[in-house]
Amino acid sequence: MFPTIEYLEWIAGKPEAATHDLGSSDLRGTFQHQRGPIPGRLAGLDDPPPERDLDRQLADCYGVDESNVLVTAGATMANFVAIATAIQQAGDTGDASGPQVLVEKPGYEPLRASARALGGRVDRFLRPPEDGYPLVPGRVEAALMDDAGLVVTTNRHNPSGEFTAVETVAETARAADDYGARVLVDEVYAPYVTDLTTDGPFGAPTAAGVENTVVTGSLTKFMGLGGLRVGWLLADADFVEAARSVAWHLPALAEPSVALAARALEHREELVPAQRDLLAxxxxxxAGFVAERDDLAGEIPPGSSFGFVEHASVGGDDLAARAWEEYDLLVVPGRFFDRPEAVRLSLGRSAGHCEEALAVFGDLLDTLS
Incomplete structure (x- = not known):
């Protein structure tokens, strides 16, 4: 019933083992994943007062009510619970393969794998590479079927890094609502913005509160606190209550992680600027490296520290394999994201580490010219 998630099995352990890491998309900087009980950036910081628990902090951060918040063991659990809840609410469609779950393409493999595992019939809608991977509401509407239960998208788009305006997400949600479906927006990369034009969570726009959407997020990517494994789901109160019932079937989030996540959010005004500087x-x-290479095709979206690139003559699998085997350099094959001709480059380590890793990648590319 549960298909193998090839990307997660492939990437496991590689960022820690690589000498040169261009695969880590979380902004961990000089910090590795948490090795002690308290991440170094949180040591010595005060805990919030008892009344400002994690649910209350997230509600304030996103400008919603606490009844709209469900804290989970990471964004992976949040997405899983959201998909399971939407499929359950879609009910018996009369199709043995389950209700339609419409997932973007290119896309993040676990989102479609989980939908299949939970009994959804996965169909795809295209975010066209030739146009810069936009979310086009008309493409979503054209792909929706009468038995649709959920539309799944990411913002920033994982894996291209393209950002979608909240107004476009809202238009997509309205189109989905005509078919009785919700829109799940995975926003783990939403805070990856350098041009701050909003007072939203972590300084970035969000679809939280947009009618007919379910938003997920975590402290793993932008805040670089993956060791805590803390995520969340935001939706209308009825959906959250149904999702809470689904979540009882999964392991509970550890109390120390909840406490440390609350500490991080309490001090986010102090912690965010360093993350924003690293992102910039x-x-x-x-962006500079890709622009200077005549043998690479691809553009890095404004403010993004990750994106797709395609070599003029070498496919993604071969390029990633040569990088790993000959240079101890981690880049991610695009086949995990529906783009086998490309690789995804992600800069999450310190700027010094990333500069050296890009130089090594450049040496590899020079041997291919």
Missing amino acids: ANHELL
């Missing part, structure tokens, strides 16, 4: 530095490194 790594974006400039990656």
Whole structure:
């Protein structure tokens, strides 16, 4: 019933083992995943008062009510619970393969794998590479069927890094509602913005509160606190209550992680600027590197520290394999994201580490010219 998630099995352990890491998309900087009980950035910081628990903090952060918040063991659990809840609410469609779950393409493999595992019939809608991977509400509407239960998208788009305006997400949600479906928006990369034009969570726009959407997020990517394994789901109160019932079937989030996540959110005004600086530095490194290489096709979206690139003559699998085997360099094959001709480059380590890793990648590319 549960299909193998090839990307997660492939990537496991590689960021820690690589000498040169261009595969880690979380902004961990000089910090590795948590090795002690308290991440170094949180040591010595005060805990919030008892009345400001994690649910209350997230509600304040996103401008919603606490009844709209469900804290989960990471965004992976949040997405899983959201998909399971939507499929359950879609009910018996009369199709043995279950209700339609419409997932973007290119896309993040676990989102479609989980939908299949939970009994959904996965169909795809295209985010066209030739146009810069936009979310086009008309493409979603054209692909929706009468038995649709859920539309799944990411913002920033994982894996291209393209950002979608909240107004476009809202238009997509309205189109889905005509078919009785919700829209799940995975926003783990939404805070990856360098041009701050909003007072939203972590300084970034969000679809939280947009009618007919379910939003997921975590502290793993932008905050670089993957060791805590803390995520969340935001939706209308009825959906959250149904999702809470589904979540009882899964392991509970550990109390120390909840406490440390609350500490991180309590001090986010102090912690976010360093993350924003790292994002800006790594974006400039990656965008500059890609722009200077005549043998690479691809553009890095403004403010993004990750994106797709395609070599003129070598496919994604071969390029990633040579990088790993000959240079101890981690880049991710695009086949895990529906783009086998490409690789995904992600700069999450310190700017110094990423600059050296890009130089090594450049040496590899020079041997292919």
